[in-house]
Amino acid sequence: MFTRVIIHYHEIGLKGKNRFIFENRLRQNITRALQGEGVESVGKISGRLILKLGEKAAWPEVKNRLQKVFGIAYFCPAFAKTGLKELKERGPAEEFLKNLADEIWANVENKNFASFKIDTKRGQKDFPLTSQEVNQYLGALIWEKSKAKVDLEHPALTIFVELIEDFVFIYFEKIKGPGGLPAGSAGKVVALxxxxxxSPVASYELMKRGAEVIFVHFHSYPSTSILSQENVKKIVKILSQYQPDSKLYLVPFLDIQKEITAKLPLNLGIIFYRRAMFKIAQKIAEQEKAKALVTGESLGQVASQTLENILVIDETSTLPVFRPLIGRDKEEIIALAKKIGTFELSILPYEDCCSLFIPAHPETKANLAIVKELETQINLEPLVNEAVQKAKVDIIKEK
Structure with missing residues (x-):
C-alpha cells in the first residue's frame, strides 16, 4: 500500500534563481488544499514535493484536490524505502534490490498484466548500479515471478523507480495535474x-497562470432577479477550488444604467456600460493592489467585442486588460467550462445587468472621439464612486 505521493512540476523547474519562490508557493497551496485530509507532511526533495500520507488519509479526496492545484504537472501514489546512502558497494545494492523486488511483487501480483517494463530514474548518482542496470536487475526478478513479457514500447504495466537521496520510491501510475503556475505566484488581477x-473560464485561465483573481460582478437588482447574484456566488465557489478564499465584489449598476439610457444614444449603450464597468473595476483594482483587469471577451462573438468597440472600451482603463479567450471559439470555451464544472450553472436562465436596456441594433464600430464627446454630456463619476462604496464584498471559500 502506498504511503507517499510524489509530485512533479514542469514549468516551475524552468525558473532561475527565484525558483524557490514558486516551489514554496506550490507547497503552501498543496498544504492548504489538503488540510484535514490526513496528510502528515509536505516535503521537498530533489526538485519534487513528497506528501506523506497518514493512516486516515482518504486517497480519492486527496487525488481530487491535487488535480485542482495549479503548478502540478503530474503526481504519483508511491511506496518508499530508505537506506540508499548506505549502499556504496554493488553486492549490498543488489541485495537491497532483491528485497525491493519482493515488495514490488506484493503490490502487483494481483494485477492482470501480460507485459511490463521497469522505468528507473537515478537521482542518487553514487548508487553502485546505473539506471539501466537497475531496470535489468529488477526486470529479471519480476519476470521470474510473473512470467509476463518485457515490453519497452507498449507495456501493460510500467513500474516506475526513483532513486533520490536516501529514498527509493516505487509507483505504477502518473496522474495528470492541471499544470500552470501556483495560484498567487503572479500577483493580483480583477476579473469582471x-x-x-x-468570464468564469477566463478567470480560470488567469488562475492557471498563477494570478490571484479578485472577482467583480455587476448587477441591476431589483430590476433583475437576485438569483443572478446567487448564481455567481456558486460559480465563484467552484473556481475557489483552484485558489484559496476568493473575494467577490457585488456592485450595484442600475443607477448608472438608468443615467446612460436616459441621456445617451441607445445604440451605444453597451459601450458606455462597459466603459463605466472598467472605471469601477479599476478603482477596485487600486484598492486591492491588483495590476490588471480580466474579461471573458472573444473577438467578434457579440457586438461589444469587435476590434473597434474593444479599442473604445479599453481606452477608459490605465491598467492592462487581459482577454485570455480572445482567440477561442464558443465550442472551445464551452468545452473548458464543462471541464472545470461551471457550465451547468452558466446556462441557467438568470438575467444579469447586461440583459437590461439592450438596444435592438447595437453599434459594432464605435468611434472613440464621438464616444468621449458624448460622455461629456453626463457626469458618471459620482455614480461610479457610489457604486464602489455600495459594493458588497463576500469571501467565498471552497470548503
Whole structure:
C-alpha cells in the first residue's frame, strides 16, 4: 500500500534563481488544499514535493484536490524505502534490490498484466548500479515471478523507480495535474465576472497562470432577479477550488444604467456600460493592489467585442486588460467550462445587468472621439464612486 505521493512540476523547474519562490508557493497551496485530509507532511526533495500520507488519509479526496492545484504537472501514489546512502558497494545494492523486488511483487501480483517494463530514474548518482542496470536487475526478478513479457514500447504495466537521496520510491501510475503556475505566484488581477459561460473560464485561465483573481460582478437588482447574484456566488465557489478564499465584489449598476439610457444614444449603450464597468473595476483594482483587469471577451462573438468597440472600451482603463479567450471559439470555451464544472450553472436562465436596456441594433464600430464627446454630456463619476462604496464584498471559500 502506498504511503507517499510524489509530485512533479514542469514549468516551475524552468525558473532561475527565484525558483524557490514558486516551489514554496506550490507547497503552501498543496498544504492548504489538503488540510484535514490526513496528510502528515509536505516535503521537498530533489526538485519534487513528497506528501506523506497518514493512516486516515482518504486517497480519492486527496487525488481530487491535487488535480485542482495549479503548478502540478503530474503526481504519483508511491511506496518508499530508505537506506540508499548506505549502499556504496554493488553486492549490498543488489541485495537491497532483491528485497525491493519482493515488495514490488506484493503490490502487483494481483494485477492482470501480460507485459511490463521497469522505468528507473537515478537521482542518487553514487548508487553502485546505473539506471539501466537497475531496470535489468529488477526486470529479471519480476519476470521470474510473473512470467509476463518485457515490453519497452507498449507495456501493460510500467513500474516506475526513483532513486533520490536516501529514498527509493516505487509507483505504477502518473496522474495528470492541471499544470500552470501556483495560484498567487503572479500577483493580483480583477476579473469582471457574469453568470454566463465565458468570464468564469477566463478567470480560470488567469488562475492557471498563477494570478490571484479578485472577482467583480455587476448587477441591476431589483430590476433583475437576485438569483443572478446567487448564481455567481456558486460559480465563484467552484473556481475557489483552484485558489484559496476568493473575494467577490457585488456592485450595484442600475443607477448608472438608468443615467446612460436616459441621456445617451441607445445604440451605444453597451459601450458606455462597459466603459463605466472598467472605471469601477479599476478603482477596485487600486484598492486591492491588483495590476490588471480580466474579461471573458472573444473577438467578434457579440457586438461589444469587435476590434473597434474593444479599442473604445479599453481606452477608459490605465491598467492592462487581459482577454485570455480572445482567440477561442464558443465550442472551445464551452468545452473548458464543462471541464472545470461551471457550465451547468452558466446556462441557467438568470438575467444579469447586461440583459437590461439592450438596444435592438447595437453599434459594432464605435468611434472613440464621438464616444468621449458624448460622455461629456453626463457626469458618471459620482455614480461610479457610489457604486464602489455600495459594493458588497463576500469571501467565498471552497470548503
Amino acid at each position: 465576472i457574469s453568470s454566463g459561460i465565458d
